[in-house]
Amino acid sequence: MDVRIAVVICLAQLVPCFFCFFAVFIEHSRVPKWIWFAAIILVLAFSVFITRIYFTPDSSFYNIRGGLTFIFLLFVIAAALFCIQDNYFTNLFVLCFLTNYNDYIQLLAKIFNIVWKNRIGFFNPSADYAITIVLLELAAFPFLFWFMQKIIKPVIEQTSAMRAWRYLWIIPISFYCIFRIGLFPTFSDACLVWHNSLFLLPVAWIIGTIMTYYIVMRTLLESFTNSRLQSQLSVMDLQIELQKEQYEQLQKNIESTRAARHDLRHNLLALKGYADQRDTDGLLRYINHYLKILDTDEVTSFCENYAVDTILRHYYLLAHKSGIEAGITVNLPKELPVTEMDTCVVLGNLLENALEACLLQTKLHRFIHVSIGIAGKRMVAINVKNSYENEIRQEKGKFYSTKRAGEGIGLTSVRHIAEKHQGFAHFDYADHIFKVSVLLMPDSKSK
Secondary structure, eight states, X not given: OOHHHHHHHHHHHHHHHHHHHHHHHGXXXXXXHHHHHHHHHHHHHHHHHHHHHHTOTTSTTGGGHHXXXXXXXXXXXXXXXXXXXSOHHHHHHHHHHHHHHHHHHHHHHHHHHHHHHHHTOOSOHHHHHHHHHHHHHHHHHHHHHHHIIIIIHHHHHHHTTSTXXXXXXXXXXXXXXXXXXXXXXXXXOGGGOOSGGGGHHHHHHHHHHHHHXXXXXXXXXXXXXXHHHHHHHHHHXXXXXXXXXXXXXXXXXXXXXXXXXXTHHHHHHHHHHHHHTTOHHHHHHHHHHHHHHHOOOOOOOOOSOXXXXXXXXXXXXXXXXXXXXXXXXXXXXXXXXXXXXXXXHHHHHHHHHHHHHHHTOSSSOOEEEEEEEEETTTEEEEEEEEEOOSOOEEETTEEEOXXXXXXXXXXXXXHHHHHHTTOEEEEEEETTEEEEEEEEOOOGGGO
């Protein structure tokens, strides 16, 4: 094959893949865009250099072409990891998937090349192959871009912290090995293909692997969605349980009030007796005893919004019963600018984590401080600060649960809800104090 044709094929396959890779991870970039473009140009130049070596036997680098190819692959992976601030395994998965995509293009080009040669016979095989590669890339690029943007990118953005990504890259690697060992050698040689009907096998392979990717992505996204829904259901169950407890407490208060009113005359007579005898100490003892009887241990309401107030009172009582200092400052209206469910999920997860951290303490002073209010005109700001003693597991800005493998589901939900509302979730810790700041903005429809 002519070197120029080989270079055209190389560029025709790499350029669309780099464009799609850039489009998926641009929002997670840790470097300026010009560094991205510089890295892409270097990779393309390196790939052209290696391609020329493969088709130039008299080159001084020809004998080490295998080693140069390996260095090229390492350079591509290193450039991707350097430019992208995300899970390394998601980067590796996408790179391997794009490699599979190029395998599909090469396989289809070989099939078309064999069919054309068998039926027409006077085309130049190398030129046929190059033209077919370019045409297939142009025809398939819209599908590739759609699949990357609509299927893979949303899944990566929402599930990059999931432990499953540590193993998903094995799928495209396995497809690559099967393709290179089994399919490609067979269908690259026209002598091994004795009937055109055999081409149904590679077509079925391509369709099957693409469907596998689609099913894996959908399964991963549904798994993450179910985790979030489970978190929301837990908050709803908690609210229902708290409402039930408050109703029962209200019934007890009503009965206690009735009994107190029934005994009011006797209590007044007793107070009058102490007053007539000028027994001040006895009068005070009787009053204090009476106040203790009427005390219901009910927590004062923190805000006008019932859902948020219910969550706050629940965790305040739990902290109080466990001997944990709890300070809560709330300035919220009755109607929140963001959805109550999302606000309660964020607040419930943060308070649950704070309470668990305090319960694990054995030496230092235990406390939870909460501040909630309206920032600006319609933004909800939530700040939670608590003490802790255990070691905090953090990697790339993500905090990992001490109860299970992977990032804590609660913190994942908090991050997702903050991003959903165009806000942010900031986590910081120092001197055995963990701080969380969350800002939620209202939906555009509600503005």
